[in-house]
Amino acid sequence: MTFEGKYYNGRSSKGMPAQITLRPDGLRIDYCADEVTDTVHWETAGIHQSEFNDATTLLRYGKFPQQSISVVDKGFREALLQCYRGAAFLKSGYNSMLRLWASGIAVMALSLLGLLVAFIVWGVPALADRVALYFPQQYERQLGQQLYTQLLQGYQVDDAKTAALNGYLSELDTDLDYPIKAAVVKSDEVNAFAIPGGYMVVYEGIIDKMEHHEELAALVGHELAHIQNRHSLRALTRSLSYYMLASVLFGDISGVAAVLVDNASALRNLEYNRSLELEADREGLELLRRNELNLQGAVLLMERLDFGSESDMLAFVSTHPNTGDRIKVLNELIGDRKQPYKKNPGLERHWESLKGRNKTKGSDTLEQNQTR
Amino acid sequence: MTTTLLEKEKQTKSFTFTGRGSDYFAIEIVNFLLTVVTLGLYYPWAKAKSLQYLYRKTELAGTPFVFHGTGKEMFVGFIKGLGVFISLYSMLFFAALSTTPFISVLFVFAFIVGVLILIPVALHGMMRYRTSRTSWRGIHMGYRGELSDMVTTYLVGFFLTVFTLGIYGSWFVVKLRKQMIDNVRFGNASLRYVGDGADLFLINLKGYFLSVFTLGIYFFWFTKNLLHFYVNNIVVLQDDGTYSRLKCHVSGWEVLKLTVGNIFIVLFTLGLGIPLTTTRTLSLIMNSIVMSGDFDADALVQTEEAYDSAMYESMSDMMDIGVI
Structure with missing residues (x-):
């Protein structure tokens, strides 16, 4: 599968039009800079964790200065999830929390509030008493x-x-x-x-x-x-x-x-x-x-x-x-x-x-x- | 005439904030839970997460910013900050326990001096840390300020403000902002703060009196003026000598709606809605800021040194303790 996006090489802020291909061992990025085309390979292990993506998916790769790509296509993210199931860079505890949204979070918020109140009402005095007695x-x-x-x-x-x-x-x-x-x-x-x-x-x-x-x-x-x-x-x-x-x-x-x-x-x-x-x-x-x-x-x-x-x-x-x-x-x-x-x-x-x-x-x- | 206008319009790059209150709320509630469960130890990781989210949702010319800071780095700063706070407070404690007045006064004095020096040190550390961990299109920001300059600026400004009974305060704030912003690098571009203390003084004077006369209603327009003063005086200089300027279009009426709305959200959710107020505020401010001038988004070049995970030890001055 191939997607259109922008490639940034980490040395300049110039976004280069790029074709991103999903391969089993990583991403292949064909980009075009000043009418010269070039190719880079990203191994999945070197891709940084990518969270909070929306319509745009932003991926960063390697050591400083990091290269990055941005792809404005929701299908890209789904394709990544399919192709690299379980890969480290796709993991996000927060994204799974976001999916819980509505009911789950509301319940959690309330129980949290309860926990806080309980801590203030019983926890703090008990701890303080401990300290005072010792x-x-x-x-x-x-x-x-x-x-x-x-x-x-x-x-x-x-x-x-x-x-x-x-x-x-x-x-x-x-x-x-x-x-x-x-x-x-x-x-x-x-x-x-x-x-x-x-x-x-x-x-x-x-x-x-x-x-x-x-x-x-x-x-x-x-x-x-x-x-x-x-x-x-x-x-x-x-x-x-x-x-x-x-x-x-x-x-x-x-x-x-x-x-x-x-x-x-x-x-x-x-x-x-x-x-x-x-x-x-x-x-x-x-x-x-x-x-x-x-x-x-x-x-x-x-x-x-x-x-x-x-x-x-x-x-x-x-x-x-x-x-x-x-x-x-x-x-x-x-x-x-x-x-x-x-x-x-x-x-x-x-x-x-x-x-x-x-x-x-x-x-x-x-x-x-x-x-x- | 028309052509120049069109050309100018073409050069406008806008900031946008795309974060959603519900998403940010979910992040913050998880953060809060983990912080409570770990008795506060998770706080640096929580802070890193929320900064990562807020940066990722702030865009300039359609490209988001990236925050590279990690919880581990911030934890080191957190522990250092905690150590400083504990030692400062133990001075107060000794002062309270001591029976000789001289020793008491000495300890209180040491505490005050410590706090006075801690603030500029923390500001410096925060600027260094935040800028080095911020990137846009892969180009990192950086901070070239010297700690000694920051401390001098702060202490001189502080004492002049005290001696002039607060009048110098406006000039002090501008000096401090110049110290902070003039030393920021954005790849091969740099920032300048061109505000003038006298202007800020007038804004404060007018804001104070009109707020009193209008029973506080003018306060929102005062806030708007301050915001404009801070944002509109930031200039981005590029390598080739071209420059562009930030411009904020928030109106006093919008500040009023935002503030009143935020107060209601906080009150009616018993504080749980604070993340919503953050996204509301950011989206009002960011969505009304544009960069007008000759900013060439493609011309930035990486100039910062590489940092690796071992480097945060040398960033001993990094103390993110929420002074700002």
Whole structure:
């Protein structure tokens, strides 16, 4: 079979009229340049893969500079397919995909979208958790220490209360892999947060709101659970991996930079997800149980934080959504089996010195303020 | 009079884009799937495939362009680019972790300098790689620019732009385009960029204010003006001293229809339709560009050196990281 086409010799852009003949061992190209005719042979093995052809079929041959032919004839392509069935230069994974078109591709597109969504919803958090859990404790502690020092720079630490809080913590019977270091900072903000590696910052404002030391125990238990289960590290790796994913998808690099540079404040405002919060609540309750304290302390803490007036939207609550739900869960966990509880003079002593200047009178006025 | 006009018309060579949205969509969806399944490693091969398709469907005077780049070559660049990015980011990470402010500032400074140098290096690498892997009728393009010139042009332009509060930006863009385009060879023909910074400045000034006054509607005409400025100032010089010029006929109204259509496609397909917007955009732009003048399509002669697969190692500056 013979086809008409153009031959380019790879040295000049001049297209030479050519007759292309399909032979079993390859193509025979008879071309005509400046009224001189000549012939070249193309072995099938030397022809480059040729994809995405339309009405025009373009074939290239050999090493640089490549020769090429273009044939404007749909029959040429069919003849090639017949003559050189299975030859490497005719293979194209994409062409077979194109034949699938319509239904096949639509199904694939949808399943792909599903896959992507599944990866984002389950894959990324799972991977991030893995990374966070395998993070060496020693580095975590180093990182935590730096964040802790960095954060405290912006606050005034109350030394007396800090000593009392640390005393309280050492008196508590805990089961932690981390030595705990806590600080009470002077601020009216009702807030407290855990830093990876065993550090905790409690604001004076939240201590002022509390009336019973069991509430403090519940709060501390909650934060310790965050530390023990590496919640902040997990949340950090999670948000980092989302930023990275987004930056890969959209080619934006500033997102990752923002998280990295700003990690201290990012950590402060990290939103743990609901399941992590509930886990911390549950383990905080467990701490009360272990120390034989009144379990109602946890519920009281929640209720007290929930009744903050609208104007001073309590930071602790605003970053921990669904207080109502959490109280419900806590009540379910406490359940009917009333656990006997004891007074704990050791803890109470530290609690008193932590409250120090705020005598009972102070908390009375606080309650009056709240009910008003 | 009539004869000269006719003669001129005879010399017009047009660009065409014959790619179809559905075909390109099929290619991109396969690319995307394989990239996801291989956790991103397939990306260079995917990029090679889509470039091969887009080049093959772009024709000048009825002959398509060919992209010779391969996934393997791009993978090397991809890994290098990744390495550079990781080292740059580790600087930021160190800066964030360091307790001494001096060290922090030092690392942030190193990061900024690194990014500033990375951009011209990547531009240079991209020009070298893309041109050497592009051919038309068997004739390869090439890039003769020096890396040091590119870096100097970029850094000087960048700082002048900062010092003049952005005013120099228009001249900077033109300088950069001159650096890139003037060094392109197309066989024995070469390209020239003849745009003027002052013209671009006026286009930007007018575009900015009119866009504000018309609540953004003028933006599409602004885009059209920019497109015309970039395309219409490209001149192709041939060996015998003859030259021809690119001309783009896109109207502001067409840009508006294209942009609004693309936005709707992306929104309603949740991003799946992005390949369709690519083919729509290319077909509007390419189909409206002609080359008018004395371009002799038969007179190009191969001038590029042969490259073989071992050469990509020496193309260490090839970093296709999507800066452009």
